[in-house]
Amino acid sequence: MANSQAMCTSFKVDLLNAIHAFGTTVVRGATTPDSFKAALYLASASLGAGTTAYSATGEVSGSGYSAGGVDLTGSPDWIAPTSTSTTAYSTPTASIVFTTVTLSTAFDAVLIYNSTQSNKAVSVHTFGSQTITAGTLTLTMPTNDNATGLIRLA
Amino acid sequence: MPMISTLINGVLGETDESLLEKRTGELDNDNEYTTWVEYWYEGVLVHRSAHVTLKRNVSAESAVGGFGG
Numbered sequence: 670m671a672n673s674q675a676m677c678t679s680f681k682v683d684l685l686n687a688i689h690a691f692g693t694t695v696v697r698g699a700t701t702p703d704s705f706k707a708a709l710y711l712a713s714a715s716l717g718a719g720t721t722a723y724s725a726t727g728e729v730s731g732s733g734y735s736a737g738g739v740d741l742t743g744s745p746d747w748i749a750p751t752s753t754s755t756t757a758y759s760t761p762t763a764s765i766v767f768t769t770v771t772l773s774t775a776f777d778a779v780l781i782y783n784s785t786q787s788n789k790a791v792s793v794h795t796f797g798s799q800t801i802t803a804g805t806l807t808l809t810m811p812t813n814d815n816a817t818g819l820i821r822l823a
Numbered sequence: 824m825p826m827i828s829t830l831i832n833g834v835l836g837e838t839d840e841s842l843l844e845k846r847t848g849e850l851d852n853d854n855e856y857t858t859w860v861e862y863w864y865e866g867v868l869v870h871r872s873a874h875v876t877l878k879r880n881v882s883a884e885s886a887v888g889g890f891g892g
Contacts, residue, residue, distance in 0.1 A: 676885040676887045703833065732830075799873045802830050802861075802869065803868050803869065806874075811877050
């Protein structure tokens, strides 16, 4: 055996569980998972890696849609973070569903954000441009593993 | 026949599917598999639903630095 330089895989899982704090962090009142939401954004918006928190700028609007989007409805919202090989990962427990909405202006992105922690951004996911008329948008999650989990720390 | 939620002349209601023209489509690429269904009434789109299955995750690569660079 020999030593090898690495970021410990357990640390990656711990990051997803907010175990470590290298800088100033938040006061947590409980050990329960945070709550998360999903909001839709127009194709003309500019979300991406630089997005830091939920904003109504560029968000869709229309009948049946409330600003801020919908709650993730799993219990908990995310499948418990785990790892396979050296990759930590997690995926929302349930599909994200916007029921009976009319969104006439094309949208192509969803922002997942932490509604417990000041609406801080988690991730942006893009898809082919869509509109919805008196219908339902369903976002189904990929398989939760180290290759396709929605959030991965490799 | 099932009733379909529709938006006709700005009024949200339900319309018998037999009165509507149904169109479907799909998109399959590395990023997503998406299907949609549309219902048209007298040449006007009155219902559209979509089902997006996300395929590609977002990932972050980790790195650790050595001493003495």
